[in-house]
Each structure stands twice: as C-alpha cells, then as structure tokens.
Amino acid sequence: MSLYDNVKSLPALLLELGEANPDLFVVSQDMGSVGPFVERFPQRAVDVGITEQNLIGVAAGIALRGKLAFVYGMAPFVTMRGFEQIRTDLAYNSRNVKILAVFCGLAAGAWGATHHAIEDIALMRAIPGMTVIVPGDGHEAEQAIRAAAALPGPVYVRLGAFLPVHDEDYEFRTGRAVTLRAGSDAAIIATGTMVHPALQAHDRLKARGIEARLIDMHTIKPLDLAAVESAADETGRIVTVEEHSIIGGLGAAVAEVIAEKGAGRLARVGIRDTFCTEVASYPELCAIHGLTPDDIEAAVVSLLDGTR
Amino acid sequence: MPEAATIQDLEKRAATIRRHVIAVAAEHMCHAGGALSAVDVMAALYFGVMNVDPKDPARPDRDYFILSKGHGSLALFATLSERGFFPVSMLASFEQAGSILAGHPTLKVPGVELATGSLGHGLPVATGVALACKVSGDANRVFVMMGDGELQEGSVWEAALAAPRFALDNLTAIIDRNGFQAFGEVERIMPLEPLADKWHSFGWRVIEIDGNDMAQVVEALGQPPQSERPTLVLARTVKGKGVPCLEGSPRAHFTRLTPEEAAEALQGLTS
Secondary structure (H helix, E strand, O other): OOOOHHHHHHHHHHHHHHHHOOOEEEEEOOOOOOOHHHHHOHHHEEEOOOOHHHHHHHHHHHHHOOOEEEEEEEHHHHHHHOHHHHHHHHHHOOOOEEEEEEOOEOOOHHHOHHHOEOOHHHHHHOOOOOEEEOOOOHHHHHHHHHHHHHOOOOEEEEOOOOOOOOOOOOOOOOOOOEEEEOOOOEEEEEOHHHHHHHHHHHHHHHHOOOOEEEEEOOEEEOOOHHHHHHHHHHHOEEEEEEEEEOOOOHHHHHHHHHHHHOOOEEEEEEEOOOOOOOOOOHHHHHHHOOOOHHHHHHHHHHHHHOOO | OOOOOOHHHHHHHHHHHHHHHHHHHOOOOEOHHHHHOOHHHHHHHHHHHOOOOOOOOOOOOOOEEEEOOHHHHHHHHHHHHHHOOOOHHHHHHOOOOOOOOOOOOOOOOOOOOOOOOOOOOHHHHHHHHHHHHHHHOOOOOEEEEEEOHHHHOHHHHHHHHHHHHOOOOOEEEEEEEOOEEOOEEHHHHOOOOOHHHHHHHHOOEEEEEEOOOHHHHHHHHOOOOOOOOOEEEEEEOOOOOOOOOOOOOHHHHOEOOOHHHHHHHHHHHHO
8 A cells, every 4th residue: 555556646637637628737845746737737747846835836736827726735735734724715716726635644654644634624514605525436537527617616636545445447536535335234334445445344244244334525525414314214223434633624514414314323433533643554453443444344243232 | 007197197197096085984984094094096097097998897818806805895996987887876885784885895796706804815816817817928917005004914924935936927916015014103012124025035926105195106006017027106195184183193093083074184185
C-alpha cells in the first residue's frame, strides 16, 4: 500500500483533462508530481511554492477570471493553513476551484502527526457550499475528479492510497451512496480508504452469520440522507468507518442524521480524538488506531450484542 | 477607458464620493477613516484609469479592482454608485437591515469582484486573476488595494513573493498607507518601515506618492505595464482625509460624526 499509489494515475488524468479544457489550470505547492501536465502546459501549471494561503488565493483568482482551477496539495497543510482562504475566497465567493488533496488520514505514516490529516473532512464539511468527496478506490477517485470538474463551485476531493473496491462498470454519482452489499442485521457505512477493510469485515461477519449492509459513502457533503435513513430504519444499527477523527467527519455526519431522526444506534470506527504519535508505517498506524477489518468486525458484533 | 478626465474633474469626483461617505458617517458608526483615506485612489481608478462598464460589470475586457481592505467598503460603494453601477440613493442603506450594502464588500453589490473583509486575501486573489489574464494573453489590468495594517498578514508576503515570480506586470498593488490600524499607529503596534525597500527587495517596481494628491495618483496608476514586474504604489495618505476632526486621529478608524463635524467637513469639500 504505497503512499503514492493514488498519485500514479493522477498526472495522466490531469493531462487528459487539461488537453480537453484549455481553461484548466493546475495550481500546486512544491509537489513536483503533476508530471506531464507541467511539461505539456507549463503556463497553466502554476507552482506557488510552499505558500498555502497564497495557493488557494491564486486559484480563486484564476477562477475569478473564468477559468477552472485544480489545486493539488497536501491535505494537512492545504486544509489547515489555507482554511480561511478555502472558506472565504472559494466557498463564500463561489469559485470554481477543485482541491485534490493527498497525504490524507495517516498516509504519511512515520513522518508523524504534523503530516497526518485527521481533521480535514470535519473542516471542509463545516463550510457552506463545499462539496466533499472521499473516494473509496482509484476507479472511484478518477470518476470523482471528472465529476468535480463538472460541478459548480468548490469541491474537496480526498485522495488516499487505495486498494480496488469497485468493478470496472461502476458509475460514480456525486451525493449518491453506493450499497456494495445488502444486509439488514446492521449497516457499515464506510468512506475512502476504509471501504476496502470494511468489505473484508463484511465477509467475516457473513461467515459468522451476520448480514451487514455495506455502504460506500463517497460523498460526505452533500450527504446521502436517504441512504443513512433507510440504513437506520431497516437495520437499526450503524457502524461508521473512516480514516479520520471520530469528531466532525463521516461518523459525526451520520450521528447528526440519526439523532435528529431519533432512530438507530451508532458506533464510530475512526481515530479516537488523539494524535497518532507512534513511529510506525501507514498500515501499522492504521492497526494501532483501530482501523482494521478486525476492528470493524468487532464494532458491529459489539453493537449487535448491545454492549455499547 | 473613459474620455480623458482632467485632474480637476477627478478631484471633483473625489469630493463627491467623500460627501457620500460623510453622509453615512453622520448617521451611524462606520469605518469612515480608512474609507476617506482611499477615496482619491478609487476616484482615479474608476473615473480615469480603469476600463469598466457599469452596464456590463462582468465584461471580459474589463480591468479588475479588488478592495482587499474590505472595511473601506463605504468608499468603494460610494465610488461604484457614483460611477453608475447602482443608484447613489442606495448608499443611505449602508449596513441597514435589508440592504445589499454590508459593512464589507460582497458579491451582491454590482461591480464588486471579490467579497473581502478578512485581511490579507486580496493580493493572492489579484495575483491569480493577473496570472490567468497573462497566460491567456489578455490585456486586462488588475488593481488591488491593501491597508497598511493589513500588511501584517503573512499571506500578503506569500503573494508578494509570487507576483514577481510570474512576471505579472499587469498587476498593480496599492497600499493605502494611512498610518493607523484599529487601535493605534501601525509603526507603534507592528512596524513596517522601511516599507518601500521591502517591496523593492521582493522584486516589485515601487512608486511612492502622496495618495491624496490626485495628480500624483493618476500619474502612478496611469502608467502602462512595463518591465515584467508588478507595480507597488505606496500611497501615503491621511486617515479620515477631508474630515478635519478625523484627519490623523486614532478616532478615525471607526466613528460617527456629529452634525457639526459633518457640516464642517462638507463645507470644506465644497469650498
């Protein structure tokens, strides 16, 4: 599970989109790896260096001139150092800028907590007018980026080191959750990199006689309310799974829906309001912080046992 | 660009815009001082320098103005209305319930390019606009006005690095150097001098002027792009300019004028 798995296909995709749209700019921050787009369209490949506030502002200005700007940057720095620019220059000003964020969740592994992004979904989700997409695999990510290019206004796309989840004929639709497995004993609602381990947990539960519904909630905002409500109605027990803090992300979004609805019980699998300070590889960190198929399985079983 | 306006024409426009500002400041508390200091630059831009079309504010060949010091909105609104973007009569609704004229610029207001208010946002955005124009070979000029207190924001200096890097000679940044921030003198709270040297060392073409002297303002802003460098106009101004009781006073930042103070100021402008 290389840190760079997702990035490999991104340069080719940006090149393709840039060839199709002469108004597409890629604005990045000392990332280097947008590759062929830079060579083909050097004037539309804007590297602003290590200046995140300026990064977002420049992208907003390019969009103000009627162009389409893709921002390519590191999630922890773009979302946190550039937060107010994203909120004010992009969202409040309704600018056509798409943020492609890498180094999400714990992907930076042993580089440490400065480079982890475990609050980015919470931050982006709180901004009026933002669309927040967290694809579950490379196939979905590619379609999500194409969809983002066509959506009006700002979009945050959270990219990760993906393992394949979806079939070749899968079709992504913004805001429309995907039920990957049917089931009515419980519902696992997973997002991003956690869809794959959730799939493994589903299979283990099935082997134990537990039929869990599995939902890929790739769009955190706007959230697919119908998918959450029917999961609450039809299973009564929901486990959310995300490579993100349990505060403010998918788990919180689902909690808000079912609390207002007054139906269903919830367990959240995610990083439990802590910095991940252990020196460890990405997979090891995920294991330490309870983001494995075992943890998801245990959460479902525990919820069914009524011990939570 | 409008027909060549004379310096006297522009001075009259500036006086009219100041009268609009004073009328509002006589009604309620507002950021009058930093609006008044910036009036001459705005009058020069909208009536003498920039290519704008009040009937078609979004036309592609327009020049751009971004008011990064958003609390100077009253001066911008007065200028835009005087230029015909919306009725002058709307100015009386400034910051009143139901108005489109908030205390800071918003996109609801015809002619406003960027909703601002939080400081340090304008220069990066203006840099992006200028960059996009340059890449497309478009001749639009881009102007952005910052306050001097605003220069304490780090984001300003991020963009100050970027604009020369991209050789944005179509970009002109103006500093309304009125010397005061909300609670005192800029040089006492967090000094900026030597300010011209800082921008020069970042790679900008720096022009220092008296920003309340119309001839100097027009001379500085009217210069065509040159030398592949962005231009920084360091406009030394007086906070509260045109209202004697506010000029150079810390009170000028956020204030309301008494009827006597307003009358005195209006008399000074017409004489």
